[in-house]
Amino acid sequence: MTLDRNALLDGLNSVTSIPLIPYDGDQIDFDGHAKNIDYLMQNNHLSDNRPRVISIAGTSLIHHVRYDDQVKLLDIAGQQMGADGILIAAIVPNPIGEASALIDRLASLQRPPDAYLIMPLGGTYSPEGLYDTFLAFTEKHANEHGARFLYYYRRPRDCGHILRLIQDSPHILGVKIGTTVDDVPTFVNALDDSKIVIWGIGDRSTAAAELGTKGHTSGINIFVARASDEINNAQRRGDYTAAREIEAAITPLEDIRFVNERAYNYSAVMETIIASGVEDVVAGTGGPFNPRVPADVAAEIQKIAASLRQYH
Numbered sequence: 001m002t003l004d005r006n007a008l009l010d011g012l013n014s015v016t017s018i019p020l021i022p023y024d025g026d027q028i029d030f031d032g033h034a035k036n037i038d039y040l041m042q043n044n045h046l047s048d049n050r051p052r053v054i055s056i057a058g059t060s061l062i063h064h065v066r067y068d069d070q071v072k073l074l075d076i077a078g079q080q081m082g083a084d085g086i087l088i089a090a091i092v093p094n095p096i097g098e099a100s101a102l103i104d105r106l107a108s109l110q111r112p113p114d115a116y117l118i119m120p121l122g123g124t125y126s127p128e129g130l131y132d133t134f135l136a137f138t139e140k141h142a143n144e145h146g147a148r149f150l151y152y153y154r155r156p157r158d159c160g161h162i163l164r165l166i167q168d169s170p171h172i173l174g175v176k177i178g179t180t181v182d183d184v185p186t187f188v189n190a191l192d193d194s195k196i197v198i199w200g201i202g203d204r205s206t207a208a209a210e211l212g213t214k215g216h217t218s219g220i221n222i223f224v225a226r227a228s229d230e231i232n233n234a235q236r237r238g239d240y241t242a243a244r245e246i247e248a249a250i251t252p253l254e255d256i257r258f259v260n261e262r263a264y265n266y267s268a269v270m271e272t273i274i275a276s277g278v279e280d281v282v283a284g285t286g287g288p289f290n291p292r293v294p295a296d297v298a299a300e301i302q303k304i305a306a307s308l309r310q311y312h
Helices: 005-012 030-042 067-081 096-107 127-145 156-168 181-190 206-210 225-236 240-257 267-276 295-311
Strands: 015-017 052-056 085-091 115-118 149-153 172-177 196-199 216-218
Touching: 005 085, 005 172, 005 196, 015 225, 030 052, 030 067, 052 067, 067 085, 067 096, 085 096, 096 127, 127 149, 127 156, 149 156, 156 172, 156 181, 172 181, 181 196, 181 206, 196 216, 206 225, 206 240, 216 225, 225 240, 225 295, 240 267, 240 295, 267 295
Parallel strands: 015 052, 015 216, 052 085, 085 115, 115 149, 149 172, 172 196
Antiparallel strands: none
16 A cells, blocks of 8 residues: 555655565575565664665665566565565666656666665766656656655755755756765755655764754664664654763764765674674675775674674
8 A cells, every 4th residue: 555645655654674685695685684684674673663764765876777587577566565664775766768667667666675775876977967857757657657766965066956855846856965964054045844854874973953853874883773773763752862972872983984074884794783783684795896895893893793783
């Protein structure tokens, strides 16, 4: 059953889990992916029986996954989730024609995504071109499939045109902030309650929540579901002190993930799962361009994994 707009917006005021896609050598471990989705669904600690939100996106290495495999990953996730969660598919928007064809395929799945996250645009483009193209893109797929979108903001140069795009397109639900806390007020103050502003740079999200963001994305929720969920629970009830206490516990892992321009965003999560010895999620052997971390980093993660085991 398709969620109405208000229910979807409230559902997104949550943890958007971005699970790593496990690999076995150079092949995606689809059974492992199904197991990871099952862990997230079975370990939902969100308050008030709120639905789990799962996005196959950046930490999932979506930029390195061919379209046929993306469709299979989303199909598996949707089947595992059924009607009990909210599923988001990240769309790398260039070439735009290929991205459009991918949405056509995903929308035809037995359990299609509830929303699509427009990832940052690469290559050469003007802000005006971004606005015009995505306005038409969202209109097309809303008309053909009832598609709803979020926009991932990463380039300050485009801020004004992105704001206007979100305001002018009734099919864009809101924005995921992927820059700094300083950009949060610009979007919160400009967008009304029909749009959502989500923090998009990990679980250390309370400073952004105090400025008005609703919900955050998490690449570590696949290992520490309780920690990420409890951070969001605390933020929703306005208990920012409690949220920060949990943030302090996960900060050593987040520090490693985000070092050197997010060099270990994926691989540190993989290494933590391996180090923990848990058997209900699958880390894999390393994805494209993302092998296991160096030995000195692995030694640090070994200690971190033990300290976080209580949140698994």
